[in-house]
Amino acid sequence: MIKVTQLAKQIPGGPTVLSDVSFEIQRGEFVAIKGASGSGKSMLLRCLALREKWNSGTYVVDGISIFDKGLAGKLKLRREMAYLEEKPTLLHNRTVLKNVLIGASHQTPLWRRLTGRIRSDDHMGAMDMIEKRGLLDKAGMTADKLSGGEKQRVAIARALVHGAKTLLIDEPVSGLDPHTAEQVLTDLKGMCQSQGVTIIAVIHQGDWAERYADRILGLNSGKLVLDIKGRRLTEREKQLL
Numbered sequence: 001m002i003k004v005t006q007l008a009k010q011i012p013g014g015p016t017v018l019s020d021v022s023f024e025i026q027r028g029e030f031v032a033i034k035g036a037s038g039s040g041k042s043m044l045l046r047c048l049a050l051r052e053k054w055n056s057g058t059y060v061v062d063g064i065s066i067f068d069k070g071l072a073g074k075l076k077l078r079r080e081m082a083y084l085e086e087k088p089t090l091l092h093n094r095t096v097l098k099n100v101l102i103g104a105s106h107q108t109p110l111w112r113r114l115t116g117r118i119r120s121d122d123h124m125g126a127m128d129m130i131e132k133r134g135l136l137d138k139a140g141m142t143a144d145k146l147s148g149g150e151k152q153r154v155a156i157a158r159a160l161v162h163g164a165k166t167l168l169i170d171e172p173v174s175g176l177d178p179h180t181a182e183q184v185l186t187d188l189k190g191m192c193q194s195q196g197v198t199i200i201a202v203i204h205q206g207d208w209a210e211r212y213a214d215r216i217l218g219l220n221s222g223k224l225v226l227d228i229k230g231r232r233l234t235e236r237e238k239q240l241l
Helices: 041-048 070-080 096-102 110-115 120-132 148-161 178-195 208-212 235-240
Strands: 002-010 016-025 030-035 056-061 081-084 166-170 198-202 215-220 223-229
Touching: 002 041, 016 041, 016 215, 030 041, 030 178, 030 208, 041 081, 041 166, 041 198, 056 070, 070 081, 081 148, 096 120, 096 148, 120 148, 148 166, 148 178, 178 198, 178 208, 215 235, 223 235
Parallel strands: 016 223, 030 198, 030 215, 081 166, 166 198
Antiparallel strands: 002 016, 002 056, 215 223
16 A cells, blocks of 8 residues: 655745645555646656655555655665656667566666676566567567557566566556557556556546546646546546646
């Protein structure tokens, strides 16, 4: 379980972008974050990933107070939570398999990323995860030849292979055609249901959040104004955003 209480974030020398944000998320939930541009959606994800420093608030994950544990708590969170940006950062001259095996920069020592050396016993687990993401035929292809949706799925496979239990994803379907977007979101939903992975994703455009998420958190000017089960938003609820 993830429990955030009274999260506040102010840009140094600038405005407050998140104010008194509190919520709980259960293991295996698919939670979508919605809100207008500048409402604090991406900043909230970055705060959850500890990419941004909190000004105040408490952060409890699986019963552990992250800030009270100091460096140990932050390292635990970085191991178990993966932050995926709108455009995933992959090693473009490496194959899909190598990208999944080597991992993201914070998951893998620099020497391993530079040499591409892997342990032989990791190979099958990575191939299995690539297959589950529907990319088995792309395993030997370099990342620079992949489509946007395929890169997103490679980043997801990479995170899960390296132990992530929670995925924080910024606009996973931005720029994708409707068919590919449905494939990505169906895949995310399936991971929640079959593997107990927790998904927290900024999904602003269209009605994707209403169709796929278990819950919707709505932000307006840095404040949480909506916390409902995933369903069609009423006109009043849309106006709150």
